[in-house]
Structure formats: structure tokens, C-alpha cells
Amino acid sequence: MQRVTLSVDDDLLATLDRHMKKHRYASRSEALRDILRDAAAREALEAGPAGKEEGFCIATLAYVYDHETRDLGRRLTQAQHKHHDLQVATLHVHLDHDSCLEVSVLRGPVKAVRAMADETVSQRGVRHGQLHLVPAELDNKRHSHGGRGGHDHIHA
Structure with a gap:
């Protein structure tokens, strides 16, 4: 030090x-x-790493929306399916008779994650959107999960 x-x-x-x-x-x-x-x-x-490429991240996107807004639930679901490659998990909470909170855990290139977040929180009826990004590095090494043989897949 x-x-x-x-x-x-x-x-x-x-x-x-x-x-x-x-x-x-x-x-x-x-x-x-x-x-x-x-x-x-x-x-x-x-x-990104050493300024060579766009950064990779793990992120949470939290937003509150009015579930009574016409077609909003369908539009939000379509957006999540459109970006299925970024989605890790989503938590849905009913706050009251009209409002829902969703928290999505995302993983991917920063630019793509930000674009998805912008597309989501800009929907009519969505309010209080907040994106939190955490930088991550990709690791694509061959490894085993205790069984025989190994396999390749990406870890962040």
C-alpha cells in the first residue's frame, strides 16, 4: 500500500x-x-477493461408503475422478453391497489442494459425508475461443477 x-x-x-x-x-x-x-x-x-471495449455490468432496475395504465403490463412484459438475454430475474411486488414495484436483475453490456432501462422507465405509467450498475468482468474458462468432465460458459 x-x-x-x-x-x-x-x-x-x-x-x-x-x-x-x-x-x-x-x-x-x-x-x-x-x-x-x-x-x-x-x-x-x-x-470497459483498459478502455478497449464497452463495459460489462451486473445491474438492478427498480421502478414503480401504475398497473391500471392501459396496456402497460403487456408492454413491460414484451420489453422483458425482447431483452431476455439481459434478464436474470425479476421480482414483482403489489404495493397498493394501483401501484406495483418491479426489481429486475440484469447482466450484459452497459450500453444494452442502459437502453433497456431507458425503454422501460420511459413508458407511460412508469414512475420512480432507478438503474444501479456494478462493473463486472467476463470469465469464460472451462470448469466443472463436481461431475465428470467440464464445460464452457461465461461467468461474470
Whole structure:
């Protein structure tokens, strides 16, 4: 681990200290490391590994919608089937007589996941949409799940 000296003005230091206390970090160093990890993750999502290709991600898309909106349930289901390659799982919760919450776990190229999220939350009747992206790397190695022989498939 490297030790660095950092000079910041009083306002930025106060911001760091508030962030540290709010998130209960033990030290400024821990808070700064997490801030830098977050910046690195955002960079990876935009550029992909070493800037060579589009980033890959695991994501959650959460949104609330009015199930009484004409044809909305059908349109949302069609969009999910259209992007079946990105879908891992979906949780559906009835919030009240009119509102439903769906949380979809997605996996794929950042650009495709964002496009699907935009297509979903822009539907008339959908509100409070939020996409959370986590950078991931693809691993396509031959392996076994305890049985004989191995097989290839992609892990994120």
C-alpha cells in the first residue's frame, strides 16, 4: 500500500469529514479509498477493461408503475422478453391497489442494459425508475461443477 500526502482546501476537507461521519468510516483514508473505488467503477462502466471495449455490468432496475395504465403490463412484459438475454430475474411486488414495484436483475453490456432501462422507465405509467450498475468482468474458462468432465460458459 502506498502512502500519499494530499492538500485540500478547508471546504473540501469539511466535505470529506461529513462524508466520513455519515458513512461511519474509521478514517479519512478509508473514506478516500471508497471514493476512488467508486470513481474507478464508474470509469470501468463507461470504457470497459483498459478502455478497449464497452463495459460489462451486473445491474438492478427498480421502478414503480401504475398497473391500471392501459396496456402497460403487456408492454413491460414484451420489453422483458425482447431483452431476455439481459434478464436474470425479476421480482414483482403489489404495493397498493394501483401501484406495483418491479426489481429486475440484469447482466450484459452497459450500453444494452442502459437502453433497456431507458425503454422501460420511459413508458407511460412508469414512475420512480432507478438503474444501479456494478462493473463486472467476463470469465469464460472451462470448469466443472463436481461431475465428470467440464464445460464452457461465461461467468461474470
